[in-house]
Amino acid sequence: MYYSRKLKQDFRIAGLIPAIIIVLSFILTWILCGIRTGYFVLSIGFLLYAVFSIFIYSRTRNISYVAASLFQGFYGLYLLFNPKGLLRTPDAGTANFFLVCSIISTIWLVYLLSQRKTKWKGREVFEMAAKSIQPDPEGFTTRPRPAGKTDFTKDELQGFAEFLKRNLIAMPHREDNNIVFVIIKMGEELGYMFNPERFRQNGTWILFDFNGNVSVSMSKKDYMDFKEELSFDQLCDNIGKLFISFLEYYKKGEAERILDKLNELKLGLVS
Numbered sequence: 001m002y003y004s005r006k007l008k009q010d011f012r013i014a015g016l017i018p019a020i021i022i023v024l025s026f027i028l029t030w031i032l033c034g035i036r037t038g039y040f041v042l043s044i045g046f047l048l049y050a051v052f053s054i055f056i057y058s059r060t061r062n063i064s065y066v067a068a069s070l071f072q073g074f075y076g077l078y079l080l081f082n083p084k085g086l087l088r089t090p091d092a093g094t095a096n097f098f099l100v101c102s103i104i105s106t107i108w109l110v111y112l113l114s115q116r117k118t119k120w121k122g123r124e125v126f127e128m129a130a131k132s133i134q135p136d137p138e139g140f141t142t143r144p145r146p147a148g149k150t151d152f153t154k155d156e157l158q159g160f161a162e163f164l165k166r167n168l169i170a171m172p173h174r175e176d177n178n179i180v181f182v183i184i185k186m187g188e189e190l191g192y193m194f195n196p197e198r199f200r201q202n203g204t205w206i207l208f209d210f211n212g213n214v215s216v217s218m219s220k221k222d223y224m225d226f227k228e229e230l231s232f233d234q235l236c237d238n239i240g241k242l243f244i245s246f247l248e249y250y251k252k253g254e255a256e257r258i259l260d261k262l263n264e265l266k267l268g269l270v271s
Contacts, residue, residue: 039079040080043077056189121168134230148214152212156250157210170243177209204218
C-alpha cells in the first residue's frame with residue numbers, strides 16, 4: 001500500500017559522522033605515516049565503535065547492536081593482525097580467523113538490516129500519526145496536550161516500554177508516577193545516547209501515567225520536519241492514540257502487529 005509522505009526528505013548525516021572521522025583519520029595517517037600506522041588507526045576506530053555499539057545495546061537491548069559490535073570488533077582485530085597490520089604474525093591463521101568472523105557477523109548484520117531491526121522508527125511513527133491530517137494554519141504550540149486515557153497494569157506498561165525500546169520505536173524514561181516515551185529518528189540516536197535528558201526535555205514524547213492518562217508533547221524541530229503546517233492538536237492527539245493502540249496490541253499478545261504496521265510504510269532502511 002502506498003502512503004503519501006508527510007515528512008520532508010531527511011538529509012542529515014549525523015549518524016555517519018563517527019564513520020567519516022574514522023575513514024578520514026585512516027587516510028590522513030596513511031599519507032603522513034604509512035599504511036601500517038594507517039591500519040592501526042583504522043583498527044582502533046573500529047574497536048572503539050564496537051565498544052560504543054555494546055553501550056547502545058546496554059541501553060536498548062536491540063540485538064542489531066550486538067551484530068554491529070561483533071563485526072566492528074572482529075574487523076578491527078583483523079586490521080591489527082593482517083599482513084600489513086601493526087601486530088602481524090608470520091602465521092596468517094589469526095588474521096584469517098578474525099576476517100572469517102567479521103564476514104559472518106556482517107552477514108548477520110545485513111540480514112537484520114533487511115528485516116528493519118536496525119532502524120530507529122521515529123519517522124514511521126510521525127508518518128502514521130500524520131497520514132490522516134490535512135494542512136491547517138493553526139500551527140505549532142509549545143504546550144503538552146492531553147491525548148486520552150486507557151487501562152493497563154504497571155507491569156503491562158513496563159513490559160510495553162521494554163518492547164518499544166528493544167525495537168527502536170521509542171526510548172522510555174521511568175519516573176515515580178509515569179513512563180515517558182521519547183521518539184527518536186534515524187540520525188538522532190548518537191545525540192540521544194550522549195545526552196538523553198536533552199531529548200527528554202526538548203524532543204517529542206508521550207507520557208503514560210499510572211492512572212491511565214496519556215499526554216503528548218511535540219518539539220518544534222519535529223513539527224518543522226513536516227512538509228506542510230498540520231493541525232498541532234490533531235497531530236498530538238493522533239500520536240497519543242497511536243501509542244494507545246500499540247499498548248492494546250501489546251496487552252493482547254499481538255506486539256508483532258506494531259512492527260508490521262510500521263514496516264508497511266516501507267521508509268528507507270537507514271533514514
